[in-house]
Amino acid sequence: MIAGTALAATGFGLLPYAGGAVGSLVLLMTAGLGMSVHSLLSRVLVAEMVGDAIGRQRIYSILMVAINIAASVGPFLAMASYRGGNTRLLFTVVAGCYLLAGSSLLGGVHPGLRMPVSATRWPISRITLRASLQEATARATVVATLVGTFLYAQLSSAIVLLLADEIASAPMRAVLLATPAVGIVVLQTPATAVMARLMGRGMPPFIFVCAASLGFGGAMLVLGSGLPPAAALVTAIVLFTIAEPFFHSPVSTAFAGLASASRLEVFNLRQVCWTIGEALGALCGGTLFLLLHRSGYGHIYWLVLGISSVITLTPLITGLRKKPHRPGVDGCQDEPAG
Template sequence: MNRTAPKVRQQADPAPGRLRASLAFETLVGALGLYSVIPVLGPLLAARSPGSGAAIVGVGLFCYTASAGLSATLAAHWLRKVPYAPGMVGAVLLTAAAFGLLPLAGTDWLLCALLVLAGFGVSAHFLYSRVLVAEVVQHDIGRNQIFSLLQIAVNAAAALGPFIANALYSPDEPQKLMGVVALCYVAAGVAMLAGIPRGIRPPAASGRWPVGRRVLRQVVTVPRIRRIVLVSVLGTFVYAQFYSAFVFYVAQEFDSAALRSFLVAGPAIWIVVMQTGVTAVISRLMKRGTTPFAVLGGANLLFGLSMTILGLGLDPAVGAVLAVLVFSVAEMAFGPMVSTAYAGLPIDSSLEAFNLRQVCWSFGEALGALAGGALFVTLHDQGRGPVYWATLGVVTLAATGLLQYLAHRDTDGSVAP
C-alpha cells in the first residue's frame, strides 16, 4: 500500500520522539481548555442570552457538537491543501479566538457562529493530528502507542477541567474563565511549533467528497474494511451509553454528590492511571499477531459486559462501580485502537481513511446517544431500566461474537482482518 511518496515519509521521519512529545503536550493543554469550558457551556449560553432560555442552550450545544464532530471531514478537500504545521496551529488558534470572544457575543446568532468556529478548529486539529501520525509512524503498534498517549493526555485534562471551570466561572464575569481557555489553546499552538514537520501536507483523497465512491465500494467489497467499520460502529454505539444513559442513571439513583462525581469521572481517572499498562499489554499481543480487529472486538465484549453488570440487579453502588471499571478498561483498548485500525486500512489516502473513521464514529455515537437519551429514559421512568442494560449487554456480546466468528470462518482469500 502506497499512500504517500517516499520523499514525504523521509521528511517526516527524523524526529518522531519530538513529534510525540509535542503532540502529547499540546493535546494536554488544548484538552484542558476544552474540558474547562464544556461543564459550564450550557450555563454560559443561558446567561449570555437570558431571553432565549433553554432554546439557545440546546441550539448552541448542537452547533458546537455537530461542528466538532464532522465539520473538518466535510471540509477535508480544502484542508488537505494546507500543510500540517500551519493547519494544526491555525486550527487551535481559531478555537482560542472563538472561545475567547464568546463572552462578548451579544446576539444568539453570533454565539452559535462562534461555537461553530470553535468546533471547526477542534475538528480540523483532530483530523490533521491523526492523519499525521498515520503518515509518519510506519506500524500499528507504534501508532497505537501514540494514540494511547494522546488518550491519557485528553483524560488527564478531562479530570482537571471541571475543577478549573468551577473555580473560575462566574455568570457575571465569564471572560475570566474564557480567557484561560483561550490561553490554553494558544499554548497548544506554541507547543506544536517545536515538533510538527514543516512543508508537508495531508495526502490527496480519491475525489472531492470526504469519502469517495471508490472507498465506499471497498467498505462493501473488502472484508477487512467492512469488519472494521462494523465493529467500530457497534463499539461507539455502546460507548455513547456512558455519556447519555449512564449519566442520567447516576443522577437519578444516587443522592451522594461525591459518589456521582466519582462514577462520572471514573473512566477519565482510571485511564490516566492504567492506560500505559493496558497499552503495553496490547502491544505485546499485537507483536504475537493479534490484529486491530481482534482488539476492537475484545473491547466491545468488555463494553457489553459492563452493560450486562448494570442489568444483573446488584446493589446499585456495587453494580455502578464494577460497570465503570470494566467500561474504563474497554475504553482504554477501544479509543486508541479505532484510530490505529483505520490508519492501517488498505485505503490509498490516510486522510480519506480518517474521514471514514469520523463518519463511522459520529454515526455510531449519535445512534447510541439517541437510544441512551430516549429509550433508556423511557424504560427507567417505567421502572424497567435494568431491562435496557441487560438487553443492550446481551445484544452487544452476541453481535461481537458473531463478527469474530465470521472473521475466523472467512475463507474468501481476503487480507486478514
C-alpha cells in the same frame, strides 16, 4: 492543525459575547469544527509519520493518556476560572489553551510536511466506501467502531442520568464519573504493552476494538441485571474503565492500517463512524432511556443494548479464525499505497 486550534479558540473565546441562542450555536459550531479538524489531522499525522501498526498504537496510546490527564485537570481549572456567573475569564482561559496548543505545533512539526492528498474531491471516495463494506477487515472495523462508540456514549448520557437518580452523594457521583479518565492514565501503558505483544504475533487491531466494545456491552448487561442500583453502577463503570484503554487508541490504529490510497480518507471514515455512533448513542441515552426509566422499564434498555452488542460483535471476533491473516489489510504491516 494550527487553523483548527485557532478556530476552536475563536469559538470559545467569543462565546460569552454571543448575545443569544443563534450566536451561541454559531460559535459552538465554529469551535466544534476546529476541534474536529485538529483531531482528524493529528491522527493522520501519526499515520503518515509512523510506518508500523505497533508504533502507531504506542503513539495513539500516549495521546489518550495526555487527553485524559487534561480531562482530569480541566474541571478544576474551570472551577477556579469561573467567577460568580461571569464566564469571560473561564472562556478566555479555554481559548488561551487552544492558542497555546496551536503555537506548540510551530516548534514541534516540520514546516515542510504537507497534508496527504485525497483520492477524490469528496472527503471519502466511493472506492473507500465500497471497500469498507466489502472487505472483511474494513467492514469489521467500521461495525465495531459504530457499536463501541454508541455504547461508550451511554457513559456521558444514560449513565449520568441514572447516577443522578440513584446516587445521592455528590462526591460519590464525581468519583464515579472521574474513574474512567483516571483509569486511562493508569491502565493505558500496561494495556498498550499487551496489545503490542499480541499485534506482534499477528492479531489485527480491530479485535481489540471488538473486545473493548463487548466490555461496554457487559456493563450494559450488569445495569440491566437487577442488581441494586449502586452496586450495578459501580460494577458497570469498573468494566468501562478496564475496557476503555483497549478501545480509543486501537480504533485509530485499525483505521490507519486499512488498505487505501489515502489515509486522509480512512480517517475521514473513522470520524464519520465515530460521530454517528456517539451522536446516536447520546440521543438514545438522553431520550429513550429516560422515557423507559421513568416508566420503570430502564432495565430493558440496558439488556437490549448488551444483548445486541454480543450478537453483533461476537461473529466479528470468531470470524478471524476462519480467515488467514493478511498483513497489509489487517494493519500489522502496510502495503504500498495504490
